Amino acid sequence: MGWLRLRHTLTVAGVKEESGHTTPARNKIGIYSKHGKDTAPATTSLAHVFQQEDFPFQDPSMSDSDLPYIDPSIVSFVDQQWHSSSEDASRKHLHVWLVIDNVVYDCTQFQREHPGGIDVIQSFVGQDCSWQFWRFHGREQMREYGRPLRIGRTSGIQNRFKEPPRYVGLSTLGEDW
Incomplete structure (x- = not known):
């Protein structure tokens, strides 16, 4: 060519x-x-x-560090395209990518199978949702459903929400108890 x-x-x-x-x-x-x-x-x-562009699914046995690098500007472009399009008909042909721990997942087809519904996935298109993912899912779900959806790795994509602290154990009840 x-x-x-x-x-x-x-x-x-x-x-x-x-x-x-x-x-x-x-x-x-x-x-x-x-x-x-x-x-x-x-x-x-x-x-x-x-x-x-071709962003194929990667072999699930491949380590995250060996995944092809996807420039953060490409991931940001996915975010901009998705959030600038308000009609479902125009979104039908757009990529649905999520970033979890700097790994890019193509959830375009999986979003309809997600037990929590498509709205959860679509609210994070082109963005990092690491702590949100790990609050509801474990390593088993990542291994079974996530690894086959990996298309690459990236860097510099920040989660737009600050992770709230996790509370473990009982809090102090005060002097009335």
């Missing part, structure tokens, strides 16, 4: 064009051939380009 070339490159700040000028990333990805004819429209939506 040496005859195809990326017209613009995507950076965290936006799209860096051949001229070196960076513009916002909205609808600026396109390819062209050396033959002088575009093989795709000049303004292809980022969501469409993202859908063409």
Whole structure:
């Protein structure tokens, strides 16, 4: 595929064009051939380009450290796409990724099977939900249901909620007791 070339490159700040000028990333990805004819429209939506990427499920026996690295900007893009789309019909074709302990899980198909319902999973699309996951699930559920859903590892994705403290044992009852 040496005859195809990326017209613009995507950076965290936006799209860096051949001229070196960076513009916002909205609808600026396109390819062209050396033959002088575009093989795709000049303004292809980022969501469409993202859908063409391949993020396959990884072998469950593979260790987390050996998983392919997924840049946090890609995971953030999944988050932005999901939360900027309000209609169920437009969300139907979007990825449903969760991050647990810096491992990315593709729950797109699994969300319908989740015993807690799809709302729980959809509320964390493209985000870290580590402590929330471990409050309701154990290693057995992760091994049986989670490991087959792994697509990669990432870093720098923060949980948007502060973990509340866990209380163990009895609290003091005060002087009336």
